[in-house]
Amino acid sequence: MFNPSQADVRRFFCSVYAKSKAGQPLEAIEKIASLWIDEHHEYHVALSDVDAALQQMGQVEGDKTNPFLHLSMHLSITEQCSIDQPRGIRQAIELLTHRLDSLHDAHHAAMDCLGRMLWESQCAGRPPDGNAYVACVQRHATRD
Template identity: 40%
Template sequence: MYSQDRQQMRQVFLEVRKKQRAKEPLSPLEALMEKVIDQHPEYHPFLDHEESLQQEFSSQNGQENPFLHMALHISLQEQIQVDRPPGIRKTYQMLVARSPDLHQAEHRMMECLAQMLWQAQSSGSPPSEETYLDCLRRLL
């Protein structure tokens, strides 16, 4: 799940939330998004209002971007499903086996994903799978 258009990406989350509330059928990706949305009831107000499409979230003001957070969850789940980068599925399984809280285990992994993406964006270079996997291994 990837898009350069922030508003378009956010709109997808709002559409899934609308379908969820209307009990409409969902595509496999939408079902994954629904699962993540369900895990984050604190974000439902953002998903229920079109104004959130334009809202700015600043970590400097202590605001977490709910759309980014949920997108990281989804990206992580997609990576685990296809085992890309190679070995992420095994790392995930090992981390989950050691953690009583699956959701928190994902959050720890998402920190590595976000760090790798930030480094790539800051340096203007492609994301480094090896750096990402090294970070994930340190969680074990």
């Protein structure tokens, strides 16, 4: 299993941004990351300076979203849907996308569920509960 460090994740997204801006060829995972980067113009400044990104690791700036965590969650949800793991996540995201008329907004809603699942797993010291995660996304998809 691939387990990148925070620094690895920051280097990856900064590299993807630089390669994309320069028109360089991208690997498959980089292409997916690039699409999500393009959706988040507000992160371009943070992605343009890898040294600053590495120096800012561990710093919390009020209620600002961590661009590297946020993009990592987009990438995770995209990968989960591509292999339907946990089982049912692909359909739940598709239903949520249809309800919200936006894949991007569906991902943002699913991030709440993904974050909750990971937090609960860490607090309880047990593996993540994929069924609860999918059920949470399904609830978002069926809300009025």
